[in-house]
Amino acid sequence: MANYEEMHRNYVAPTYGSRGLTITKGQGVYLFDDQGKKYIDCMSNFGVNILGHNVEEINQRVNNQLSKLTNLHGSFVNDQRSLVAKKLVELSPKNLKKVFFCNSGTEAVEAAIKFSRLATGKTGIIAAKMGYHGKTMGALSLTKTLKKYNEPFSPLLNEVTHFSFNDIDSLKEVINENTAAVFLEPIQGESGIRLPDDDFFINVKKVCEEYGALLVIDEIQTGMGRTGKIFAIDHYNIEPDMICMAKGIASGLPMGATLISEEVSEKLFGGAHTNTFGGNPLVCAAALETFDYIKNNDLLQNASEIGNYFISELKKIDSRLIREVRGKGLMIAIELKAKCSRFVKLMQEKGLLTIPTGSTVIRLLPPIIFSKDNVDEVVKIIKEVLI
Template sequence: MSSLFPTYAKFPIEIVEGKGAMVKDANGKTYLDFTSGIAVCNLGHCHERVLDSVQKQLSKIWHTSNLFESNIQEQVATKLTADSERVVFFCNSGAEANEAALKLAKKHTGRDEIITFQQSFHGRTIATMTATGQGKIHDGFGALLPGFTYLPYNDLDALKNTISTKTAAVMLEVIQGEGGVLPATPEFLVGASELCQKYGALLIIDEVQTGMGRTGKRFAFEHAGIEPDIFTLAKGLGNGLPVGAMVGASKLAETFGPGVHGSTFGGNKIAMAAADVVIDIIFDEAFLADVTEKGVFFQQLLAEKLDAHVIGIRGNGLMIGIELETEAGSAVKVLQEQGLLTLTAGLNVLRILPPLTVTKEELLHAANLIESVLIKQEVGMK
């Protein structure tokens, strides 16, 4: 019997080693990893520059309290807010970043009502679980926090009919990852931004999965040309080191003054050493252009091979969902046997999140494996 709580339905694979997009399990079998730790290892496993930065920091000091100044926090925050008037709060995870965003919105506006969207996912704390628009996440926990309303995603009319001067914030994902890799339309994002401005509500964008270059931009909201009041980051920010960030407009700074919020390990020097290098690499224009090119290349490959056999292929950059005719779990297991690691999103969507450093040869190999399993073996087909 395991000494762990059974909170995860684990695959019978223990990954013990990795480099780039390749990993090896405890039995010596190698896999092409197109999960990236769920959009975490955006630069691949054991990236040399990240490793070097972390090792150098490890030899100096690991942790100091946030009661003391931290130049590396200031450095990372400056890079995250380049060309914008924003401030950053560092924490340890996406749930913590979203929790901070909800607290900030309520305190700054003095309002209690929060609008989120059906099929969203924002975390597992009480507040972020409440913000999540999925009943299966709520089940069994009794009464959740009051004041949350869940609207249909991409339905601007529903938002127009609900938002008011009592609304503290509208919280959304540019692409709903856990909900099925469902992209927001540009019209919806722009409309949501305009409605928040009209009613004095804050627009919070959860970039935990879509941020840090995953869609070919620094942050996915940049595709729509909007400026959220708050956005949140985690996952890819530390390339495997636990770090999250809430990034807010500078007008919000005074609302989170001394003693209002905090995190013992937030902005830890080891995590900051990783994030510092990750930002330098990913925010480079040539790197982001390469992600965009590879995303188009891979989606075109998948469309050529699968379009006539699947319900749809969607996403942006290297965040891709393939909607199947049946549950996707069986396809994930067969692909593992063939040496490709993938994920599900909802019941029938195969979710693909390769490292942003993946090569075109690796993308072609993965596309051939997916074609072989879905089409030739008819896994996931009716």
């Protein structure tokens, strides 16, 4: 029998820490290792597998497209790409009119950086401390979480400034007439599910308008229904100038997109920014079925209702280890009074996959198809570990 763990160690670049598992199959909300052990998945590949694993409808749609056309240059029109672009615009805040397609979240952010400078003629970029936007050089310049992500790769982009999330006065201190854009996550994910005050984004939008800066919202982790709305920014009643998205858009296939306003679109020109694989017919077919599946199964409402139930049940756990439970929809954090890595490992041993975030937060990003029974199964394991 092949030793896949040894192959991985010998041949795969060591850019990830190892969970010590060889996963070979997924079904619904479960993953299975090479020994046949079942794990309930509260990671969803960091939010990618929004509908769970091995979804029959997605498989059928992709297989059907596979027999027709897999990739096509952006200078040609394709039915699948056109349909996805139309659907995204329909689902987005009404001022967003065009879509740039790519393959990942960090690529969507890179596009937004270029578009913001082109559209405004300015060069300054502002992002939030403890924010995460990706690890390519431009996106990494905006990311401000752990020093180990940034410092070895300096110097990064010039003219990038950071302010304190959820602190409008901190933004006012750093924004100026040369600011092209402010990049923000509606909920900070990698720093432990940090939620803003209800009026924070309304005030951010006002400040951006005052200085002629664009507001770019990073929905890479929060988008596609995770918080109970297609976009988390919809909870805060504003219209950003751009939205970056990826992860759940194509139910596990690599796809990203940058949604832009008409004002930004008017500044673009042929060759301004291109992507060989972006918006290919195969991933677009998966995205179209993802939109249909979410709508047909009322998964926005499910994410909201099951998320509320999940948070409520977690808050009932009487453990001296728990400092706080917080979240929105099915984007949930359990903040501990101790380092979380040991407890994440114990949960894994009991058949529950969670995400260690920072040193003390356990992050839960289950598929939005989760049910109350799934929640009860997860809460039972968490109780066994934390009580």
